[in-house]
Amino acid sequence: MDSEALETFLAVHRQGGVSAAANALSRTQSAISRRLALLEREVGAPLFERIGRGLVLSEVGAALLPYAERVAAAIGDAKAAVQSASAGTTGVVQMAAVGTLANAVLTGALKRVKAAHPGLDVRLQTATSAEVSAKVRSGEVTVGLRYFEDASPDLDCRVVQHERLVVTCAADHRFAGKRIKSLVQLAQERWLAFPLPERRTEAFAASVFAQFLTRGVDRIDWVAIDGLTAQKRLVEAGFGLALLQAGAIEDELSQRSLALIRVDDLDVTIPVTRVLRRGSYLSGGTQAVLKELERTKVPSARTTRTSR
Numbered sequence: 001m002d003s004e005a006l007e008t009f010l011a012v013h014r015q016g017g018v019s020a021a022a023n024a025l026s027r028t029q030s031a032i033s034r035r036l037a038l039l040e041r042e043v044g045a046p047l048f049e050r051i052g053r054g055l056v057l058s059e060v061g062a063a064l065l066p067y068a069e070r071v072a073a074a075i076g077d078a079k080a081a082v083q084s085a086s087a088g089t090t091g092v093v094q095m096a097a098v099g100t101l102a103n104a105v106l107t108g109a110l111k112r113v114k115a116a117h118p119g120l121d122v123r124l125q126t127a128t129s130a131e132v133s134a135k136v137r138s139g140e141v142t143v144g145l146r147y148f149e150d151a152s153p154d155l156d157c158r159v160v161q162h163e164r165l166v167v168t169c170a171a172d173h174r175f176a177g178k179r180i181k182s183l184v185q186l187a188q189e190r191w192l193a194f195p196l197p198e199r200r201t202e203a204f205a206a207s208v209f210a211q212f213l214t215r216g217v218d219r220i221d222w223v224a225i226d227g228l229t230a231q232k233r234l235v236e237a238g239f240g241l242a243l244l245q246a247g248a249i250e251d252e253l254s255q256r257s258l259a260l261i262r263v264d265d266l267d268v269t270i271p272v273t274r275v276l277r278r279g280s281y282l283s284g285g286t287q288a289v290l291k292e293l294e295r296t297k298v299p300s301a302r303t304t305r306t307s308r
Contacts, residue, residue: 125141
């Protein structure tokens with residue numbers, strides 16, 4: 001079992017099939033199929049099962065996956081260390097962040113890094129919190145930004161910010177820009193929230209329900225909306241209220257298409273966590289990015305504009 005075989009295995013897993021893996025690795029489909037067959041012969045069992053037109057990991061493949069990822073990540077570290085020896089703070093830094101964190105705060109931080117280190121190329125992709133962790137663990141990216149800490153022993157997590165959740169409404173809502181004493185006063189409103197059964201949704205999606213439960217309200221009128229942008233557009237149109245991250249609605253607040261309702265008994269924040277693979281090599285460019293991220297603060301709802 002060599003690194004090339006494991007690279008082929010990972011490519012088929014990540015791309016979902018032999019054809020896509022061949023394109024990703026710039027090889028022929030027959031070469032990928034042959035290399036995968038040799039690896040399956042070596043481990044003595046199929047590594048994938050066919051579901052429809054795609055391939056999914058078999059039980060044996062799932063057992064091999066974390067070890068293959070560690071090998072690939074270690075090889076990536078070795079390449080990064082060699083390149084960094086002469087590159088300094090130039091080169092490429094691969095980064096993944098939850099989509100709602102890819103806002104003006106993050107882009108401003110990356111812009112400052114770019115200004116200080118013109119030769120540095122930061123490549124950012126968005127994902128859910130669970131996907132961010134998976135990408136960091138596999139070595140696909142070096143730095144991740146997600147909500148809450150990940151308990152995986154393979155990851156080094158540090159909370160770098162706390163982002164406040166705020167009650168968001170349409171600009172012409174009767175409470176827009178106003179202060180109320182308790183969230184209970186909004187119990188009869190319609191709420192927009194992420195669908196609870198969705199495993200890929202963010203962990204804070206159920207926060208609105210938890211907040212009402214702690215206040216003795218066990219049922220609210222709500223509509224499941226699977227997407228932050230869709231929630232914001234529907235709130236703008238007056239279809240309901242939403243409990244959203246303060247940093248995710250800055251543009252809408254400045255344009256006055258959305259407004260906030262200040263609630264005296266509501267004080268909810270969610271931790272924003274920087275994620276690294278434990279023991280990974282950190283190039284000079286990566287360290288520059290981390291330094292800027294850890295000194296950047298997410299706007300608090302107390303300082304976010306609330307007037308109409």
